[in-house]
Structure formats: structure tokens, C-alpha cells
Amino acid sequence: MTTVPSELRDSLRGNKLPRWSPWAIAGGAIVLVAILFALTGNRSALGFSVLAGVIFALALTVASFAVEGSRQARDRLCTTAVYTAFVLAVAPLLSIAVFTVLRGYRELTPTFLTHSMFLIDPAKDGGGIYHAIIGTLLISLITAVIAVPIGILTAVYLVEYGQGKRLARAISFFVDLMMGVPSIVAGLFIYAFWLLALGFQFSGFAGALALVILMLPVVVRNSEEMLKLVPSELREASYALGVPKWRTITKVVLPTAFSGIVTGIVLGIARAMGETAPLLLLVGTNPKINFDPFSLSLTDPNPMTTLPTYIFEQLTTAAGSTTAPAFYRAWAAALVLIIIIMLLNALARFAARFTKARG
Incomplete structure (x- = not known):
């Protein structure tokens, strides 16, 4: 079986964003939204999360489009949408569970x-x-x-x-x-x-x-x-x-x-x-x-x-x-x-x- 050299395999894949880039973009989105909220005096945790998520998705898609091409950019956008939907589905369940435990554990005695x-x-x-x-x-x-x-x-x-x-x-x-x-x-x-x-x-x-x-x-x-x-x-x-x-x-x-x-x-x-x-x-x-x-x-x-x-x-x-x-x-x-x-x-x-x- 013929083995494809790693250099040729990487060239066939095209340019790729570094592995740390999504984390860097997420950190930048959080910092940007924090600055905006500090200037406007907004204290909404939900608004902070939504705005940071939107900025992260847009910035990652733009960076992927510029470096990796339109096909990979669409793939990253869809992947981000899937993970976002998962978080939106799980977050209310976790918040309900945590809130119930914090409010109810003090009375839970024999x-x-x-x-x-x-x-x-x-x-x-x-x-x-x-x-x-x-x-x-x-x-x-x-x-x-x-x-x-x-x-x-x-x-x-x-x-x-x-x-x-x-x-x-x-x-x-x-x-x-x-x-x-x-x-x-x-x-x-x-x-x-x-x-x-x-x-x-x-x-x-x-x-x-x-x-x-x-x-x-x-x-x-x-x-x-x-x-x-x-x-x-x-x-x-x-x-x-x-x-x-x-x-x-x-x-x-x-x-x-x-x-x-x-x-x-x-x-x-x-x-x-x-x-x-x-x-x-x-x-x-x-x-x-x-x-x-x-x-x-x-x-x-x-x-x-x-x-x-x-x-x-x-x-x-x-x-x-x-x-x-x-x-x-x-x-x-x-x-x-x-x-x-x-x-x-x-x-x-x-x-x-x-x-x-x-x-």
C-alpha cells in the first residue's frame, strides 16, 4: 500500500486555521463584548452570552473564508450552529437542576x-x-x-x-x-x-x-x-x-x-x-x-x-x-x-x- 507523504497530504488539504484560532477568536469575542457592556452599563448575562456567541460565529466564519476557502467556512459555520443548538438545549436543563439543588438542599433531611x-x-x-x-x-x-x-x-x-x-x-x-x-x-x-x-x-x-x-x-x-x-x-x-x-x-x-x-x-x-x-x-x-x-x-x-x-x-x-x-x-x-x-x-x-x- 502506498503511503502519501505528510507534506503532499497537507498541500492537498489546502490552508488550515491553527488549532488555537477558535479559542483565540472566542476569547477576543468575550473581551469585545465585555468592553461594550462596560461602556453601556448593561448587566444582562443572557445578552452577554448571545452577543459573544454571534460575534464568535461571524468572526470564525470570516477567518475561515479568508484562509481556508468558502467550503470550509460553511462547514465551520454549520458546526458552530450545531454546537450552539446543543448548548441552547442543555443550558436550561442544567440551570433548572442547579437552581433546584441550591434552593432545595437545605430542607432535604431524613x-x-x-x-x-x-x-x-x-x-x-x-x-x-x-x-x-x-x-x-x-x-x-x-x-x-x-x-x-x-x-x-x-x-x-x-x-x-x-x-x-x-x-x-x-x-x-x-x-x-x-x-x-x-x-x-x-x-x-x-x-x-x-x-x-x-x-x-x-x-x-x-x-x-x-x-x-x-x-x-x-x-x-x-x-x-x-x-x-x-x-x-x-x-x-x-x-x-x-x-x-x-x-x-x-x-x-x-x-x-x-x-x-x-x-x-x-x-x-x-x-x-x-x-x-x-x-x-x-x-x-x-x-x-x-x-x-x-x-x-x-x-x-x-x-x-x-x-x-x-x-x-x-x-x-x-x-x-x-x-x-x-x-x-x-x-x-x-x-x-x-x-x-x-x-x-x-x-x-x-x-x-x-x-x-x-x-
């Missing part, structure tokens, strides 16, 4: 995690979120138990049995419609049907029914896309061996798409855990620990507190004060909610990794 707000003055120190954690987990569990089987079976029908059928098109239409339904509308529907029409009272189960409406389209659409990604050759090979279609679906198709389906389920549960409006309508709040999410009585309400409603309740108690104990309890509850969702995500990835189909 007592806070193992006590409720029963007999605690909301305007004073003390109390915890144990009752809210129990309510969140129970309602989310009921929601998942109802929504996951229905969602997966619906996706299996759409992909495996409903090709070209009117019923499948109608189901797809309503799933897309449900994806855009506001959470308060789902809560109002269950309120009108479950509480007003049937006469039942506030309970965790009523809130779970509203969350099923919100979680179901997420599970259906994600599971449908994952099932479509399963190669048709796997199905055909199974059919060639004489395996029935239902057994092919359960033994070949679903295990192959399992990791993606689990990811969609976790996304649906995360959305359900973060909803507030339907639970305020249908579940209410309760400072006591309540392990019973069911209330089929027509006269005795059975409210439960969840982490989102607890956060809302504490922020309402704080009344805009950033030094009130309720303010820090709300941020600590938000931090616990984020941690629970992260743990569920990690557990789902672990389960998908060790239960996926292997050749």
Missing part, C-alpha cells in the same frame, strides 16, 4: 423525607413530604398499570394488524388528538364523568384516571415507532419456521423493541408525575399520610397529596416570600421529584439493558 405535614403550621419550620411521596408513587403506579398494557396493545394492533384499516386510521387520529390535550381538560373530563355523573368523591384513583388520558398517547406513539423499527426480516424468519403471528409478536417483536418501549413508558410516567392541575381538581390535598387511593363512596372524599400539589400548596403558603420555610419546602419537594424521575429512568435503562433480546 426528617423531611419521613414526616408529613399533619399538625404542622405551614408558615413555620418542620414537617415533611412523606405523605406526598406516597401519594405520587401510588397514583403513578395505578396510572402505569392502566395505561401501559392498553398503550402497548394498541401499538401492536396499529403496527401488526391494522395496516390500511379504517379503525387503525381512526385510532391514530385520536391518539394524535390526545397528544395535544391540555392536562386541565383531561382533569375536567374525569371531574364531569367520575365525580359529577357517577357521583364518586375525590380520590387518588380519580386523579390516576386523568393521568391515564395524558400518559396513554405517549406510550402508544412511542411503542408504535419502536415496533416499526423492528426489521421485517425477523418476522419473516419466524413465520418461515411455522411460528404463529401472536407468538412471533410476543417472542420476537416485543423483546426486540423492549428497550425503546420502556423508554416511552418512563417518559409517560415522568409526565404523569409532574402534572398538577388534574390532581388539584380530582385528588385535592391532605396533610395526613394516606395509603388508600381508592374511594368508591359517594359521600366520603379520600384526598391524597402528591409532590406537584405539595409544591403548589407550599408556594401558595409562602405568598411570594423567598425566606419563608414553605418556600424552601417547595424547592426541596421539587428536588425530590427530580431525583425520583432520575431513579426511574436509571432503573428503566438497567431493565432494558439486561432484558433485551440477544442473538
Whole structure:
């Protein structure tokens, strides 16, 4: 094999900017913007970042065009745009996480995690979120138990049995419609049907029914896309061996798409855990620990507190004060909610990794 000399290879590539040039241009952009802000008295951190980024992108593109040519300049401009989009997507998530940790860590104690707000003055120190954690987990569990089987079976029908059928098109239409339904509308529907029409009272189960409406389209659409990604050759090979279609679906198709389906389920549960409006309508709040999410009585309400409603309740108690104990309890509850969702995500990835189909 013939080896191209390094000098010839460099000459074929054309002129290149030094490796340190992007860093130098970035430093120059920061210094220039700092001088401009010092002269104008502007103190906006967001404006500083945006202006420095724009100057950096333009200066790097111009320098690349002058030294490397138009083709490489366009490549650098597109690369800069991609990295900028990545930063714009990640920065809000990181800022939310950091802000929540800084505001909520001071209240995150064993007592806070193992006590409720029963007999605690909301305007004073003390109390915890144990009752809210129990309510969140129970309602989310009921929601998942109802929504996951229905969602997966619906996706299996759409992909495996409903090709070209009117019923499948109608189901797809309503799933897309449900994806855009506001959470308060789902809560109002269950309120009108479950509480007003049937006469039942506030309970965790009523809130779970509203969350099923919100979680179901997420599970259906994600599971449908994952099932479509399963190669048709796997199905055909199974059919060639004489395996029935239902057994092919359960033994070949679903295990192959399992990791993606689990990811969609976790996304649906995360959305359900973060909803507030339907639970305020249908579940209410309760400072006591309540392990019973069911209330089929027509006269005795059975409210439960969840982490989102607890956060809302504490922020309402704080009344805009950033030094009130309720303010820090709300941020600590938000931090616990984020941690629970992260743990569920990690557990789902672990389960998908060790239960996926292997050749």
C-alpha cells in the first residue's frame, strides 16, 4: 500500500486555521463584548452570552473564508450552529437542576423525607413530604398499570394488524388528538364523568384516571415507532419456521423493541408525575399520610397529596416570600421529584439493558 507523504497530504488539504484560532477568536469575542457592556452599563448575562456567541460565529466564519476557502467556512459555520443548538438545549436543563439543588438542599433531611405535614403550621419550620411521596408513587403506579398494557396493545394492533384499516386510521387520529390535550381538560373530563355523573368523591384513583388520558398517547406513539423499527426480516424468519403471528409478536417483536418501549413508558410516567392541575381538581390535598387511593363512596372524599400539589400548596403558603420555610419546602419537594424521575429512568435503562433480546 502506498503511503502519501505528510507534506503532499497537507498541500492537498489546502490552508488550515491553527488549532488555537477558535479559542483565540472566542476569547477576543468575550473581551469585545465585555468592553461594550462596560461602556453601556448593561448587566444582562443572557445578552452577554448571545452577543459573544454571534460575534464568535461571524468572526470564525470570516477567518475561515479568508484562509481556508468558502467550503470550509460553511462547514465551520454549520458546526458552530450545531454546537450552539446543543448548548441552547442543555443550558436550561442544567440551570433548572442547579437552581433546584441550591434552593432545595437545605430542607432535604431524613426528617423531611419521613414526616408529613399533619399538625404542622405551614408558615413555620418542620414537617415533611412523606405523605406526598406516597401519594405520587401510588397514583403513578395505578396510572402505569392502566395505561401501559392498553398503550402497548394498541401499538401492536396499529403496527401488526391494522395496516390500511379504517379503525387503525381512526385510532391514530385520536391518539394524535390526545397528544395535544391540555392536562386541565383531561382533569375536567374525569371531574364531569367520575365525580359529577357517577357521583364518586375525590380520590387518588380519580386523579390516576386523568393521568391515564395524558400518559396513554405517549406510550402508544412511542411503542408504535419502536415496533416499526423492528426489521421485517425477523418476522419473516419466524413465520418461515411455522411460528404463529401472536407468538412471533410476543417472542420476537416485543423483546426486540423492549428497550425503546420502556423508554416511552418512563417518559409517560415522568409526565404523569409532574402534572398538577388534574390532581388539584380530582385528588385535592391532605396533610395526613394516606395509603388508600381508592374511594368508591359517594359521600366520603379520600384526598391524597402528591409532590406537584405539595409544591403548589407550599408556594401558595409562602405568598411570594423567598425566606419563608414553605418556600424552601417547595424547592426541596421539587428536588425530590427530580431525583425520583432520575431513579426511574436509571432503573428503566438497567431493565432494558439486561432484558433485551440477544442473538
